[in-house]
Amino acid sequence: MTKNRIDAALECCKEAGRKALITFITSGDGGYEVTEKAVLEMEKAGADIIELGVPFSDPIAEGPVIQYASERALKNGTTLTGIFEMVRRLRKQTDMPLLLMMYLNTIFRFGTERFFGLCQECGIDGVIVPDMPYEEKDEIQGYADQFGVHNISLVTPASEGRIQMIAQEATGFLYCVSSNGVTGVRSNFSTDFDTFFDLIHKHAKLPCAVGFGISGPEAAKKMSGYCDGVIVGSAVVRLVEQYGADAPEKIGAFVKSLRDALDS
Amino acid sequence: MEKVGRFGQFGGQYVPETVMNAVHELEAAYDRYSKDPAFWEEYRTLLRDYAGRPSMMYYADRMTKDLGSCKIYIKREDLNHTGSHKINNVLGQILLAKRMGKKRIIAETGAGQHGVATATACAMFDLECEVYMGTEDMRRQRLNVYRMELLGAKVTGVDSGTGTLKDAINEAMRDWATNIDTTFYLIGSVMGPHPYPTMVRDFQKVIGEESKAQLLAAEGQLPDCVVACVGGGSNSIGVFYDFIPDKSVRLVGAEAAGKGIDTKLHAATVAKGSLGIFHGMKSYFLQNEEGQIAPVYSISAGLDYPGVGPEHANLYATGRAEYVPITDEEAVQALEYLSKTEGIIPAIESAHAVAAALKIAPQMAKDQILLINLSGRGDKDMQQIAEYRGVKIND
Numbered sequence: 001m002t003k004n005r006i007d008a009a010l011e012c013c014k015e016a017g018r019k020a021l022i023t024f025i026t027s028g029d030g031g032y033e034v035t036e037k038a039v040l041e042m043e044k045a046g047a048d049i050i051e052l053g054v055p056f057s058d059p060i061a062e063g064p065v066i067q068y069a070s071e072r073a074l075k076n077g078t079t080l081t082g083i084f085e086m087v088r089r090l091r092k093q094t095d096m097p098l099l100l101m102m103y104l105n106t107i108f109r110f111g112t113e114r115f116f117g118l119c120q121e122c123g124i125d126g127v128i129v130p131d132m133p134y135e136e137k138d139e140i141q142g143y144a145d146q147f148g149v150h151n152i153s154l155v156t157p158a159s160e161g162r163i164q165m166i167a168q169e170a171t172g173f174l175y176c177v178s179s180n181g182v183t184g185v186r187s188n189f190s191t192d193f194d195t196f197f198d199l200i201h202k203h204a205k206l207p208c209a210v211g212f213g214i215s216g217p218e219a220a221k222k223m224s225g226y227c228d229g230v231i232v233g234s235a236v237v238r239l240v241e242q243y244g245a246d247a248p249e250k251i252g253a254f255v256k257s258l259r260d261a262l263d264s
Numbered sequence: 265m266e267k268v269g270r271f272g273q274f275g276g277q278y279v280p281e282t283v284m285n286a287v288h289e290l291e292a293a294y295d296r297y298s299k300d301p302a303f304w305e306e307y308r309t310l311l312r313d314y315a316g317r318p319s320m321m322y323y324a325d326r327m328t329k330d331l332g333s334c335k336i337y338i339k340r341e342d343l344n345h346t347g348s349h350k351i352n353n354v355l356g357q358i359l360l361a362k363r364m365g366k367k368r369i370i371a372e373t374g375a376g377q378h379g380v381a382t383a384t385a386c387a388m389f390d391l392e393c394e395v396y397m398g399t400e401d402m403r404r405q406r407l408n409v410y411r412m413e414l415l416g417a418k419v420t421g422v423d424s425g426t427g428t429l430k431d432a433i434n435e436a437m438r439d440w441a442t443n444i445d446t447t448f449y450l451i452g453s454v455m456g457p458h459p460y461p462t463m464v465r466d467f468q469k470v471i472g473e474e475s476k477a478q479l480l481a482a483e484g485q486l487p488d489c490v491v492a493c494v495g496g497g498s499n500s501i502g503v504f505y506d507f508i509p510d511k512s513v514r515l516v517g518a519e520a521a522g523k524g525i526d527t528k529l530h531a532a533t534v535a536k537g538s539l540g541i542f543h544g545m546k547s548y549f550l551q552n553e554e555g556q557i558a559p560v561y562s563i564s565a566g567l568d569y570p571g572v573g574p575e576h577a578n579l580y581a582t583g584r585a586e587y588v589p590i591t592d593e594e595a596v597q598a599l600e601y602l603s604k605t606e607g608i609i610p611a612i613e614s615a616h617a618v619a620a621a622l623k624i625a626p627q628m629a630k631d632q633i634l635l636i637n638l639s640g641r642g643d644k645d646m647q648q649i650a651e652y653r654g655v656k657i658n659d
Contacts, residue, residue, distance in 0.1 A: 057556040109555030181442030
């Protein structure tokens with residue numbers, strides 16, 4: 001089996017001694033074309049991995065920014081099938097790692113085997129399923145493994161006593177949620193990061209990336225000190241909300257500012 | 265390996281990692297205190313002295329004569345303190361929250377009955393209380409919003425989606441994940457991640473236990489059929505549970521068919537739903553082919569939910585219980601019928617059960633017994649029913 005693009009990209013970051021930049025965008029928000037252009041802009045601006053959000057009617061792990069983006073995307077007629085088609089088009093233009101961030105019911109309803117088969121066929125390298133905890137991951141793990149797709153595990157400040165169990169079986173990277181609650185930019189964090197990341201690094205043998213609440217270059221730089229990469233979502237999605245069809249360029253500039261901060 | 269919290273293939277714990285420790289903590293606490301006689305003693309004392317249990321078993325003489333078929337009995341959960349069966353579950357969970365040292369209680373509510381019961385218990389136990397409620401439901405159930413606020417609760421409107429129960433649950437789950445260290449999520453129905461469906465059922469099964477004893481005392485026999493309305497399914501599982509092993513007892517759930525199950529405007533999950541994973545559980549949901557949860561509709565805010573508790577899903581899948589759709593119009597007619605025939609104004613939710621009983625009773629024999637669980641009273645619905653009938657009662 002060929003090497004998963006996520007693993008290759010993270011190894012590449014490690015060798016180059018740089019922090020991985022992972023960005024998120026809600027698929028179909030503003031239309032597939034906006035998403036496609038934004039993905040390519042983000043790649044050009046220095047993103048290492050991109051998470052494509054699959055809009056869901058009831059995204060219980062999301063704050064308002066991504067909730068509204070999901071609503072807009074669904075109103076546009078965005079579907080999982082449409083997203084796979086978009087990924088096929090993207091794969092003709094880019095070889096960067098692409099993940100789907102989505103809710104379990106979307107996979108379950110589509111048919112788990114069919115879903116992961118299509119992931120492999122279209123070039124999706126991983127999935128993040130925020131409403132599927134470790135205890136229920138058998139729901140998808142078998143097919144994810146069979147088709148070479150990473151099922152990305154999450155740990156949060158409320159994961160005390162669970163980090164070892166989760167990290168041991170995690171693949172790709174460990175998604176470290178910066179604070180309890182939902183996605184969305186925060187002006188301050190109440191998490192004790194030293195303690196949280198000490199625990200994580202004690203148990204995790206794979207790359208770790210931190211996400212939830214990172215608003216811009218300064219926060220990205222600061223948070224990157226704790227681990228191997230940062231994940232920025234709502235701040236990107238907000239640009240789509242603000243600029244619509246003109247968002248891809250703005251997103252490119254924003255991601256460039258994140259890249260520069262991480263490399264500084 | 266048999267996974268915990270399953271009813272056949274249904275149930276489970278499909279929640280974000282952030283709340284997993286809290287779910288396990290709750291599981292452990294419930295496991296511990298449900299084996300503690302002192303816990304149940306306190307619960308039973310509260311049910312008796314505060315909620316007014318046992319609730320009455322009423323022989324509906326005029327209705328029986330009018331229908332000329334089987335004997336009809338009505339379990340009067342509407343006479344409980346706060347006006348519905350919801351108080352049974354709330355008192356149980358509040359006692360648990362107290363023992364777990366939680367200071368802040370959150371809840372979701374549809375019709376407002378669970379919210380009112382929660383606000384009531386929080387007032388009595390001096391706990392901070394925040395209730396999430398869809399803005400459409402706040403409009404339909406203004407009186408209950410005022411009641412909750414009067415009781416000292418904060419009512420937070422939820423505007424997303426259809427502004428109904430499902431959206432209130434989404435927001436309560438987000439709050440729970442954010443304030444996981446301090447907050448106890450007091451779920452109002454037999455839904456959500458394990459242990460809620462089991463725990464809530466255990467706090468509601470008193471309805472069926474009392475019913476069985478009361479009917480055996482009055483008639484010396486079990487009922488032949490038990491009817492209850494089903495949204496998430498807490499009053500129905502409560503009245504069904506003790507009868508599940510009694511195979512001669514037919515169990516019928518009445519779900520909300522809104523404008524009809526062949527329209528898009530209904531909440532008939534069993535009739536029209538399919539297997540899915542949502543709100544912490546694997547069960548039946550109203551959804552499209554892409555797994556997007558459907559915007560459901562019912563005149564009854566309490567039944568206006570696109571899913572059903574996992575134990576009901578299993579009772580249906582195994583053929584132990586049946587579920588019938590009841591339209592808005594049938595429910596309103598049943599509400600009017602029971603009011604005029606027995607002098608009992610049922611909640612619009614419970615009126616769905618009455619409507620199902622009106623269909624089933626004529627097929628039964630004279631010496632048979634049909635039990636209706638009247639889960640709540642209709643005071644809260646007067647404004648809306650008047651509106652439905654085109655009667656203006658307010659300026």
